[in-house]
Amino acid sequence: xxxxxxxxxxxxxxxxxxxxxxxxxxxxxxxxxxxxxxxxxxxxxxxxxxxxxxxxxxxxxxxxxxxxxxxxxxxxxxxxxxxxxxxxxxxxxxxxxxxxxxxxxxxxxxxxxxxxxxxxxxxxxxxxxxxxxxxxxxxxxxxxxxxxxxxxxxxxxxxxxxxxxxxxxxxxxxxxxxxxxxxxxxxxxxxxxxxxxxxxxxxxxxxxxxxxxxxxxxxxxxxxxxxxxxxxxxxxxxxxxxxxxxxxxxxxxxxxxxxxxxxxxxxxxxxxxxxxxxxxxxxxxxxxxxxxxxxxxxxxxxxxxx
Numbered sequence: 620x621x622x623x624x625x626x627x628x629x630x631x632x633x634x635x636x637x638x639x640x641x642x643x644x645x646x647x648x649x650x651x652x653x654x655x656x657x658x659x660x661x662x663x664x665x666x667x668x669x670x671x672x673x674x675x676x677x678x679x680x681x682x683x684x685x686x687x688x689x690x691x692x693x694x695x696x697x698x699x700x701x702x703x704x705x706x707x708x709x710x711x712x713x714x715x716x717x718x719x720x721x722x723x724x725x726x727x728x729x730x731x732x733x734x735x736x737x738x739x740x741x742x743x744x745x746x747x748x749x750x751x752x753x754x755x756x757x758x759x760x761x762x763x764x765x766x767x768x769x770x771x772x773x774x775x776x777x778x779x780x781x782x783x784x785x786x787x788x789x790x791x792x793x794x795x796x797x798x799x800x801x802x803x804x805x806x807x808x809x810x811x812x813x814x815x816x817x818x819x820x821x822x823x824x825x826x827x828x829x830x831x832x833x834x835x836x837x838x839x840x841x842x843x844x845x846x847x848x849x850x851x852x853x854x855x856x857x858x859x860x861x862x863x864x865x866x867x868x869x870x871x872x873x874x875x876x877x878x879x880x881x882x883x884x885x886x887x888x889x890x891x892x893x894x895x896x897x898x899x900x901x902x903x904x905x906x907x908x909x910x911x912x913x914x915x916x917x918x919x920x921x922x923x924x925x
Contacts, residue, residue, distance in 0.1 A: 629678045630718065637666045637674050639715040645723065648672070648709075658825065661896070661903060662841065668723060672708060676721040683719035685841025688763065690722060693840055696817075700753050702746070703727055703828075703836040727836045729828030732858060734909045739832030740863035746834035747822070747859075748870035751851045757817040765820040767888075768846015771805050771880050774887045778802055781890040788894060791908070797915050798886060805883020809876040815845035822853045824906060852881030853888070856913045857906055886914050 634653045642649040651669035658665050662682040666674045677683050690710050697704050709723035737743055782802070785793045819826075820842035828836040852873070855864045868878060889910035896903040 632664045632676050645709050671726050673724050673726050677719050686720045689840050695759050699757050701749050729830045729835045731825050732829045734858050741866050744859050744863035744867040747854050748867050755816040762845035765818045765844035765846035766842035767820045767850045778887040784894045801918050805879050808879035811847040816848050818850045820850050824858050849877045849880035853885045856885045857910050
């Protein structure tokens with residue numbers, strides 16, 4: 620849960636605003652209770668609407684396109700995936716001083732898994748591999764470019780900048796020489812030379828729902844689209860322990876180059892997130908530390924494990 624504004628230009632939202640928006644555009648739901656749902660998300664605020672719905676509102680202008688993307692693609696993707704995904708029940712428009720589109724989704728039960736506290740990590744790894752494989756197998760034409768779907772080299776400047784920033788935050792304890800070596804290994808890995816594949820492209824623990832240790836739903840498709848399949852390997856390091864990580868890789872039949880790119884992408888995201896969110900989003904900062912620690916431990920001194 621955020622402890623303060625995460626982004627410059629973040630729009631203020633509260634329950635009163637949500638009530639006004641719902642009453643103005645969906646009067647059939649106007650009498651339902653509205654309550655802020657604590658979330659580690661970085662782009663949207665979530666408010667429970669009654670017992671069976673949730674309102675998602677972007678916090679910054681860059682999230683408005685994500686809302687429209689979900690409204691367009693979720694109905695097409697849902698029948699093709701092995702677990703539940705959000706169902707858009709209402710497409711809200713700017714109003715009442717709120718400048719961007721927003722959505723009402725059906726509430727999905729389950730709890731986000733927590734890194735280091737999984738009840739059945741091997742089964743979860745199998746479930747995650749099944750979801751990733753299903754996304755890659757989608758053949759619906761016209762896919763947009765995934766938010767993280769481009770080449771690893773496009774992340775180089777931001778990643779190196781974050782490493783240098785973390786050198787100046789010694790209390791975080793990041794071994795900047797080791798993470799630099801892992802990052803450079805990802806840059807040396809052969810790039811994806813096949814056709815772009817469908818991706819969720821934001822498989823953070825907060826975007827997964829589990830029940831009894833099993834994956835039941837995947838949410839937040841604001842980054843979805845086509846790109847490098849390495850982009851959906853994030854759970855290998857941001858969630859799964861080493862034995863389950865191996866199961867995840869074997870279930871997907873991942874080749875060495877894709878695995879190295881996936882590890883580098885996951886590390887890049889964590890390195891950039893940690894200094895940005897360390898004081899405003901404890902969940903994101905905690906997971907970034909987990910990723911950095913997991914990848915550092917996986918690398919031998921001075922040489923990443925392939």
